[in-house]
Amino acid sequence: MRRFGAALAPGALIAALLIAWEAACRALAIPTYRLPPPSAVAAALAGNAPLLVASAWNTFSMAMVALALASAVACVVAMGVALSRSLERAVRPLAVALQVTPVVALAPLIQIWAGIDHPRAAVVALTGVVAFFPIYSGAVSGLAAADPDLERLFDLYGASPLQRLFKLRIPSAVPFLLEGHKVAVGLALVGAVVAEFAAGSGGSQGLAWRILEAGNRLQTAKMIAALVVLAVMGGALHAAFSVLEARALARWRGR
Amino acid sequence: MIAALEGVCVDYGGRRALGPFDFQLAAGEIVALVGPSGCGKSTALRLLAGLEAPGAGTVRRAAGRGETAVVFQAPTLCPWRGAAANVALPLELAGTPARERGARAVAALAHVGLAGAERAKPAQLSGGMAMRVALARALVTSPKALLLDEPFAALDEITRRALADDVLALWAQRAPGIVFVTHNVEEAVYMAGRVVVMTPGPGRLAGEIAIAGPAPRPPGFRTSAGFRAAAEQVSDLLARAMARGA
Numbered sequence: 001m002r003r004f005g006a007a008l009a010p011g012a013l014i015a016a017l018l019i020a021w022e023a024a025c026r027a028l029a030i031p032t033y034r035l036p037p038p039s040a041v042a043a044a045l046a047g048n049a050p051l052l053v054a055s056a057w058n059t060f061s062m063a064m065v066a067l068a069l070a071s072a073v074a075c076v077v078a079m080g081v082a083l084s085r086s087l088e089r090a091v092r093p094l095a096v097a098l099q100v101t102p103v104v105a106l107a108p109l110i111q112i113w114a115g116i117d118h119p120r121a122a123v124v125a126l127t128g129v130v131a132f133f134p135i136y137s138g139a140v141s142g143l144a145a146a147d148p149d150l151e152r153l154f155d156l157y158g159a160s161p162l163q164r165l166f167k168l169r170i171p172s173a174v175p176f177l178l179e180g181h182k183v184a185v186g187l188a189l190v191g192a193v194v195a196e197f198a199a200g201s202g203g204s205q206g207l208a209w210r211i212l213e214a215g216n217r218l219q220t221a222k223m224i225a226a227l228v229v230l231a232v233m234g235g236a237l238h239a240a241f242s243v244l245e246a247r248a249l250a251r252w253r254g255r
Numbered sequence: 256m257i258a259a260l261e262g263v264c265v266d267y268g269g270r271r272a273l274g275p276f277d278f279q280l281a282a283g284e285i286v287a288l289v290g291p292s293g294c295g296k297s298t299a300l301r302l303l304a305g306l307e308a309p310g311a312g313t314v315r316r317a318a319g320r321g322e323t324a325v326v327f328q329a330p331t332l333c334p335w336r337g338a339a340a341n342v343a344l345p346l347e348l349a350g351t352p353a354r355e356r357g358a359r360a361v362a363a364l365a366h367v368g369l370a371g372a373e374r375a376k377p378a379q380l381s382g383g384m385a386m387r388v389a390l391a392r393a394l395v396t397s398p399k400a401l402l403l404d405e406p407f408a409a410l411d412e413i414t415r416r417a418l419a420d421d422v423l424a425l426w427a428q429r430a431p432g433i434v435f436v437t438h439n440v441e442e443a444v445y446m447a448g449r450v451v452v453m454t455p456g457p458g459r460l461a462g463e464i465a466i467a468g469p470a471p472r473p474p475g476f477r478t479s480a481g482f483r484a485a486a487e488q489v490s491d492l493l494a495r496a497m498a499r500g501a
Contacts, residue, residue, distance in 0.1 A: 149331040152306050157348040158320045167347070171335045253334045254376025 036221035044221035059206035066127035078139030107198035130191030138180020142173025263312030271457040283430040287447035295458030324393035330385035339373035383414035423471035461496035
């Protein structure tokens with residue numbers, strides 16, 4: 001019964017807020033272009049469902065492509081850094097500079113490089129920059145986190161640098177890599193939206209574009225509908241990666 | 256002689272941790288290194304294993320690559336590998352073919368009483384079982400020298416006594432030279448044919464006591480007069496070394 005209540009509580013809160021919102025809109029006669037009632041948002045959701053789903057898919061696919069690219073680059077660089085200490089020193093300031101530079105500021109530059117005809121490429125590149133850092137820093141700390149006594153054991157049996165990397169460092173880094181990817185997924189979605197605001201155009205056709213477009217036409221209900229889709233997608237993505245991380249970790253350590 | 260330290264000194268951050276210190280391990284003998292914490296006994300063990308180089312003095316090692324095995328205070332297993340894969344690791348690093356190393360790992364596990372646990376991950380093993388896996392991993396290469404760095408310190412009394420007997424039984428079959436670091440006097444006297452007592456840091460030789468008696472130890476050895484007397488002797492030596500150091 002208590003578990004049932006725990007599952008019900010968030011739903012009850014959302015329902016109460018929606019009812020209060022709807023009632024306030026009607027009682028105060030707020031114009032719908034300023035604040036549409038939930039019923040109007042629901043209508044906008046239903047009416048634009050195919051377009052919103054297609055836009056969500058575009059945002060999702062751009063974020064996932066960027067995540068895959070960021071993951072590949074981050075893991076390769078981290079492995080190189082794990083093999084050579086001087087390489088690590090050389091890369092560190094660059095990685096930090098990349099992390100602290102606001103993506104929005106990179107947008108015009110990347111737009112020039114990608115070309116005005118390739119807004120998707122620009123969005124993917126910017127999103128990749130955002131997703132790179134959590135994966136890279138997870139990989140670097142994970143690759144350095146092997147048990148020092150296990151390192152000694154590898155010394156004792158004369159392991160080669162490659163044996164050490166593949167049989168000790170990379171397996172030891174797995175929990176850190178999983179955590180880094182989980183953080184990066186959330187950031188990639190945020191990055192994809194910000195990047196589309198900054199560098200997208202009608203050609204990218206993601207949810208951020210839907211929000212801009214509806215905003216310019218004062219279709220406020222449609223803006224909020226796009227936001228709802230974005231929130232649902234973010235929540236689903238986070239939940240999916242949390243389950244994936246827990247499963248992979250359980251498999252890694254055997255329970 | 257399997258391994259020897261001749262006048263070795265080790266400094267950490269400008270402070271002398273060990274030495275000058277002399278030590279010899281003959282083939283097939285069991286030596287316990289006893290001393291207070293921080294006396295450099297683990298450092299001496301790492302020198303014997305070749306994991307560290309001395310600041311001064313010479314380390315002689317007759318054992319080649321893979322012929323020296325170390326068991327650390329913690330089991331130090333790879334959490335992502337099953338028990339048999341952990342035991343096979345030294346063979347894997349030496350390039351032994353997969354089929355042979357699998358068979359040898361299973362045999363080594365059976366030797367320490369863990370037949371049937373081949374696929375268990377370290378998180379699924381008890382502390383004593385994990386230590387047995389570490390022991391099997393150390394023995395899988397049939398080493399000439401087995402170096403044990405307080406291997407039972409984290410275990411409960413019953414488990415540590417059982418494991419002490421297991422180590423002696425394994426020694427009786429293959430007779431590697433064993434160096435056993437501990438701060439537990441009774442454990443040292445029970446395990447070793449020779450107990451080397453060290454002074455508090457910097458670690459030096461405080462004295463050496465030969466322990467008479469059959470090995471492996473017969474039941475009730477801990478209550479025998481010889482065992483009690485030897486334990487008293489080692490305790491005395493340790494107490495005098497500590498008093499001088501303080």
